[in-house]
Amino acid sequence: DAKTTQPTSMDCAEGRAANLPCNHSTISGNEYVYWYRQIHSQGPQYIIHGLKNNETNEMASLIITEDRKSSTLILPHATLRDTAVYYCIVRVYNQGGKLIFGQGTELSVKP
Amino acid sequence: DTGVSQDPRHKITKRGQNVTFRCDPISEHNRLYWYRQTLGQGPEFLTYFQNEAQLEKSRLLSDRFSAERPKGSFSTLEIQRTEQGDSAMYLCASSSFTVNTGELFFGEGSRLTVL
Numbered sequence: 001d002a003k004t005t006q007p008t009s010m011d012c013a014e015g016r017a018a019n020l021p022c023n024h025s026t027i028s029g030n031e032y033v034y035w036y037r038q039i040h041s042q043g044p045q046y047i048i049h050g051l052k053n054n055e056t057n058e059m060a061s062l063i064i065t066e067d068r069k070s071s072t073l074i075l076p077h078a079t080l081r082d083t084a085v086y087y088c089i090v091r092v093y094n095q096g097g098k099l100i101f102g103q104g105t106e107l108s109v110k111p
Numbered sequence: 112d113t114g115v116s117q118d119p120r121h122k123i124t125k126r127g128q129n130v131t132f133r134c135d136p137i138s139e140h141n142r143l144y145w146y147r148q149t150l151g152q153g154p155e156f157l158t159y160f161q162n163e164a165q166l167e168k169s170r171l172l173s174d175r176f177s178a179e180r181p182k183g184s185f186s187t188l189e190i191q192r193t194e195q196g197d198s199a200m201y202l203c204a205s206s207s208f209t210v211n212t213g214e215l216f217f218g219e220g221s222r223l224t225v226l
Contacts, residue, residue, distance in 0.1 A: 034213055043115070043202050043217025044154060087153060091213065098144060098167065099215060101153030 004088045009106040012082075018075040020105050022088030025069040030092050033064060034099065035073045037084040044087065044101070047073065078109045113137060115218035117203050123224045124193055131189045132221045136205030143186050144215060145178055146202040147171065154202055160186060161208060193225045 005023040012018040024033065035047040048055055048062045050071075055062045061074040075082055087104040116135045124130050136143050141162050146154035157176070158168045162183035172178070175193075180186040190197055200222050204215040 032213060038154075041219075043204070043219055044215075045217070046214040049213055085153075098156040098159055099213070100156060101146075103151075103153050 004090060004102055006086075006088050006102065006105045008103070009108070011108050011110055012075075012078045014080060014109055014111050015077055018078040018082065018107060018109065020073040020075075020086050020088075020107065021070065022073070023070045024088070024090050027068050027090050028092075031090045032092070033062065033068075033071050034089045034091065035060070035062065036087045036089065036099075036101075037082075038087070038104070039081075039084040047086075078107075080109050080111065083107060083109045115203055115205050115216050117201075117218040117221045119221060120219065121222050121224075123226065125226050126193060126195060128193055129189065129191045130193060130223060131187055132201050132203075132223075134186045134188070134203030134205075134218060136185070136203070137216055138184075139207060140205035140216070141183065141208050142206045143180055144204040144206075145186070145188050146204065148200040148202060148220070149198075157188075190223075193223075195225045198223055198225045 032049050032051050034049040036044040038044045047059050048057055050062045064071045085104040085106050087101050089099050118133045122130055144159040145157040148154045156169050157172050158178050160180040163180050175191045178188045200220040202220045204217040206215045
């Protein structure tokens with residue numbers, strides 16, 4: 001699985017959009033981009049995944065660059081409850097097996 | 112609650128003792144994963160099962176660690192002769208083979224403190 005690079009920490013004002021970047025320059029053609037988050041003292045929670053098209057669900061939007069070497073997770077209206085560590089992971093879809101977590105980005109949403 | 116459940120949530124033990132954690136996955140999920148997480152780090156993969164078969168083990172899973180899933184339902188993770196370095200959160204996750212979108216459902220974790 002390709003490696004990902006994320007900033008260690010970010011701040012965001014409550015109510016504003018939070019844009020979390022991820023670099024995955026060695027991503028292969030059959031690897032998807034997944035985002036998970038982990039709120040303090042809880043297990044990780046799936047947010048969204050995508051291959052090359054932008055994706056949106058009730059939690060977030062995922063923007064993947066045309067060359068697929070980077071992506072951005074967007075929380076459109078961040079709330080205090082979005083304060084968490086966000087993990088960007090790449091892996092082959094439907095491969096089964098493990099997800100490999102990096103250190104993620106610690107997002108602090110401030111009032 | 113039909114999510115992944117783990118027991119116990121917290122365990123304090125003395126060095127050298129054995130501990131066992133249990134994970135009950137979501138009932139229709141046939142894949143089950145164990146991860147370990149230390150403070151400030153992302154979860155580290157330990158092992159995973161498809162039904163009762165243990166398909167992959169990380170080199171982090173030393174000889175003192177053993178995981179089982181005897182009937183393809185719940186799983187146990189045992190740590191023998193615990194060391195202070197084993198202090199961590201042990202996370203269990205499950206997923207469906209037939210609906211494999213890559214989404215893993217995690218439990219709340221079992222926190223181990225070795226004194």
